[in-house]
Amino acid sequence: MFATLARGPLADRAQALFPGAMACAVVAAAAGFLGEHYGAPVLLFALLLGMAMNFLADGEGPCRPGIDFCARQVLRTGVALLGLRITLAQVASLGLGPVLLVVASVAITIGLSMIVAKRLGFQSLFGLLTGGATAICGASAALALAAALPAHPQKERATLFTVIGVSALSTFAMVAYPMIAKALGLDARLAGIFLGATIHDVAQVVGAGYSLSNETGDVATLVKLLRVSMLLPVILLAAWITRRRSAGEAIAGAKPPLLPGFAIGFALLVLVNSSGWVPHLVQGAGTEASRWFLIAAMAAIGMKTQLRELATVGIKPIALMIGETVFLAGLALVLMRWLA
Numbered sequence: 001m002f003a004t005l006a007r008g009p010l011a012d013r014a015q016a017l018f019p020g021a022m023a024c025a026v027v028a029a030a031a032g033f034l035g036e037h038y039g040a041p042v043l044l045f046a047l048l049l050g051m052a053m054n055f056l057a058d059g060e061g062p063c064r065p066g067i068d069f070c071a072r073q074v075l076r077t078g079v080a081l082l083g084l085r086i087t088l089a090q091v092a093s094l095g096l097g098p099v100l101l102v103v104a105s106v107a108i109t110i111g112l113s114m115i116v117a118k119r120l121g122f123q124s125l126f127g128l129l130t131g132g133a134t135a136i137c138g139a140s141a142a143l144a145l146a147a148a149l150p151a152h153p154q155k156e157r158a159t160l161f162t163v164i165g166v167s168a169l170s171t172f173a174m175v176a177y178p179m180i181a182k183a184l185g186l187d188a189r190l191a192g193i194f195l196g197a198t199i200h201d202v203a204q205v206v207g208a209g210y211s212l213s214n215e216t217g218d219v220a221t222l223v224k225l226l227r228v229s230m231l232l233p234v235i236l237l238a239a240w241i242t243r244r245r246s247a248g249e250a251i252a253g254a255k256p257p258l259l260p261g262f263a264i265g266f267a268l269l270v271l272v273n274s275s276g277w278v279p280h281l282v283q284g285a286g287t288e289a290s291r292w293f294l295i296a297a298m299a300a301i302g303m304k305t306q307l308r309e310l311a312t313v314g315i316k317p318i319a320l321m322i323g324e325t326v327f328l329a330g331l332a333l334v335l336m337r338w339l340a
Contacts, residue, residue, distance in 0.1 A: 020066020050302020070300035078293030083269025138200035170200035192219025
C-alpha cells in the first residue's frame with residue numbers, strides 16, 4: 001500500500017527524467033573540472049562533451065526526456081537566476097556616461113547584426129542571436145535568447161554555432177584587448193570601461209580586467225554586469241518578434257506570452273537583489289546554481305545536435321560573428337570619447 005501511495009504523476013515524471021538529467025549532470029561536472037584545470041570556457045567544454053555523447057538523445061531512448069528537460073526548463077531557470085548577479089545600485093554607481101555607452105553599443109550592434117544577417121541570406125533572428133551573444137554576455141546570452149526565439153528546424157544548430165564562435169572570440173579578446181588598452185594609453189578607468197563593454201563572457205572580462213590592475217578589474221566587472229542587465233529588454237524584443245510571427249497561425253492559443261516566465265524571474269530577482277535583503281550566502285548560492293544549470297543545459301543542447309550538421313554552416317556565419325566583434329570594439333572606443 002505504501003509503495004502505491006508513493007507513486008504518482010510527479011514520481012513517474014521524475015523517474016522518466018532521471019537518466020537524461022543525470023547524464024547532463026555528469027557531463028556538466030566533467031566540463032567544470034576541465035574548465036577549472038585548463039582555463040578554457042566551461043560552457044564550451046560542456047558543449048563539446050555533450051556533442052560527443054549525442055547518441056544518448058537518439059530516438060526515444062531512456063535519456064531523451066531528461067535531456068529535453070535540461071535543454072529547456074533547466075536552461076530557463078539558469079537564465080532567471082542570472083538576476084542575482086546584478087543590483088540597481090551597481091548600475092547607478094557607474095554614472096550616466098557608461099550606461100549610455102552600453103545601451104547604445106548593445107542596441108546598435110544587435111540592430112546592425114540583424115540587418116547584415118538578412119543581407120547574407122539568413123533570417124534576421126540569426127543576427128539577433130549572434131549580435132545579442134556578442135553585445136551582451138556571450139554564451140549565456142545565446143542560450144537565453146535561444147529560449148525566447150520561436151521554434152525552427154535550424155535553431156539548435158544556430159545556437160551551438162553561436163556558443164562555439166562567441167567562446168572562441170571571447171578567449172581571443174581576453175588576451176588581445178588588454179594589449180590594445182595599453183597601446184592606446186587608456187587609464188585604469190577607461191581601460192575597465194573598454195574591456196567591460198567589449199569582451200563577450202563575464203569570466204573573460206574579469207580575467208582581462210584584473211590582469212591590468214584591481215581598479216581596472218572592478219570597473220570592467222561593473223560595466224559587464226550592466227551589459228548582462230541588457231539581457232531583459234533584448235529577451236523582450238525576441239519574445240515580441242515571436243508573438244508577431246505566430247500571430248498568423250491558425251492554431252488557437254499558439255501565440256506565446258509577450259514576457260516569458262524566465263524573463264519575469266530574471267527581473268524580479270534583480271529587484272529583490274537590489275533591495276539588500278538577500279544575504280551574500282544566498283546570492284552566491286543562486287549565482288553558482290545559475291552557472292551549473294547553464295552548463296547542464298549546454299551539455300543537453302550538445303547531446304541533441306549532430307556534429308556533421310554543425311560542420312555545414314559555411315564561412316558567412318563565421319564572418320558575421322567576427323565582424324560583430326570587431327564592430328563592437330570599434331564602436332565602444334568611439335563612444336568612449338563622448339560618454340566615458
